Amino acid sequence: MLHALYLLGIAAFAASGVLAAHRAGMDPFGGLVLAFAAALSGGTLRDLVLGRHPLYWTHDRLLLVVIAAVAVATMLHLRRRPTLPHRTLMVVDAVGLAVVTVIGARAAIDAHVTPVAVLILAVLTGVTGEVVRDVLCGEFPPLLLREEVYATAALAGAAVHLALHAAGAGDTATTCVSAGLVFALRMTAVLRDLHLPRLRHVPD
Template sequence: MLHALYLVGISAFAASGVLAAYRANMDPFGGLVLAFAASISGGTLRDTLLGRQPLYWTHDWVLLTLIICVGVGTMVYLRFWQLPHKSLLVVDALGLAVVTVIGARAGIEAGVTPLAVIILAVLTGVAGEVIRDVLCGEFPPLLLREDVYAIAALAGACCYLALHHFGVGASPAAMVSAGLVFALRMGAVYFGVHLPRPHQIGGGRDKTG
């Protein structure tokens, strides 16, 4: 169940990479590069921090084939049909939700501290988006703006850790936690919710003068 959920998240991030490349007017090769960057960057960072060798994607031909197929399939779709409104945000939210939970699970299985589990989960979820946006020349990346993004991943990681602590099974915990991340992210997009900027905290007054 968790592996199937992970493949869904990887597919979503692969599609988000191609959609981002499409918006940046990149060629098909650029689309595939962003598909891979968005899909495997988070897991690569996670495994590197955990000292896992070899990296998970280097011996998983199913995963690599899936990224290529989703990337090419998304390009074909874009060749014949109009890009749906906010499609990038939807698939990105789906990828964030699933990959964050998988990161939390990996941290728990590695036996790290609860705080480290949360950090690993958030890094796993957001790293692909950051790399994708940087390669697209989009700065600052979505993570560094006032959008509810990393906060949604943080909430999902905490939820998964709490459910695991109370003995909830891995699959139900993953579904609930991923659903929470997705709901928070898409709710913020739909209702236009943003985090306050630093100068807006404290009434927006300049306290230096």
């Protein structure tokens, strides 16, 4: 189940990469690059921090095929319907954030790192693909740094995942509840236009 869920999260981030490239006016190659960058960056950073070699995607052929297939399918869809609402990108991105954050938490727990490290690695796994995608699209600051409920949603989901695991809850329930929380928080923020407080300038 975990691998199937990971494929879902990777597919969502791949689609979000193509949608972002489309909004930025990139060509198909740019869309493909962003699909792979958005899908693989978070897990790559997680594996590097944990010292896991080889990197997870270098020996998972299905993973790379899914990314390429989703990227091509999204591009073909955009040829038929080139004007997608911005909220579509937000929904697809929220799915990727929810799933990949939980996978990051699970991998960190399996590596027997400290609880704080679990939270950090889960958030990094979830948000890194979005940061790389936005930077490559020339969006600055990235979505993560624009008062958005994004990393905070990932942090909440990771904390719940860690707490449920410590309490002895089953893997399926833990995964579904924590991923559902991340998605619900992110989509509530999008639909209700909720933002974190902006840092205010403090005079010298």
